[in-house]
Amino acid sequence: MVNEERLHHMIKMAIFDTDQGKECKPMTQYARKDYVSLRMLGSFVSGTIGFALILVTWGIYSMNQLMENLNAMDIQELLTSVLVKYIVFMIAYMAITYFVYNRRYTKGRREVKKYYGNLKKLNQLYEREDKLKMSENKDWE
Template sequence: MVNEERLRHLIKMAQFDTNDGKQCKPMTQYARKDYVSMRLLGSFVTGTICYGLLMGMWGLYATEELLAKLNKFDIQGLVMTAVVPYLVFMVIYLGATWVIFNMKYTEGRRKVKKYYNNLKKVNQMYEREERLRTSDHKDWD
């Protein structure tokens, strides 16, 4: 006979494994601080590369302006044109990364907790059935 309650829990667990299992795996392996720090490091690298590409495209567009600043030896103005926007961009980008991955970690931990609760319930059902089965066998002996 099929235990419908156990089957419901097993189906929920299978759905988690197929839908969210791989995404939530880091939430079980890392603490929040470590998980978010890893994501921030990756975002720092990608943000810097992205900003460099944007500056390269802007440099191609504004070649005349750049050459005029270099001819005037306005290196400070040139650096301020590149560094200040970079810092603003990175603060916004890393701030968004921090918020997003904190939310993802919280949601992932919630899903993992539900998964483990289902696992615990299924395990308790199996243990209860095993106790009943062994007590039935003892009565027959």
């Protein structure tokens, strides 16, 4: 005889394992601070590479203008301008990264708690069944 409640919990757990299990695995391995810090470190590297690509693309696009004004251009002012833009870009990028991954961690932990709740209920159902079987076996003796 199939226990429908137990089957319901098992289906929920299987859906979680196949859909969200891989995404939520880091939430069980890391504390919030560690998880967000690790993601921010990766975002710092990718943001720096992205800014460099944007800068190179702009440099290629503006090559004619840069070559014409090379002698009249203040290189120190140009570098300062690029550095300020880089800092503003990275602050915005890192702030977005912090909020996104902090929220993902919160949602992931919530989903993991639901999973463990289903696991606990499933375990209780098995224990209840075992107790019933044991009491039935004692009645036969």
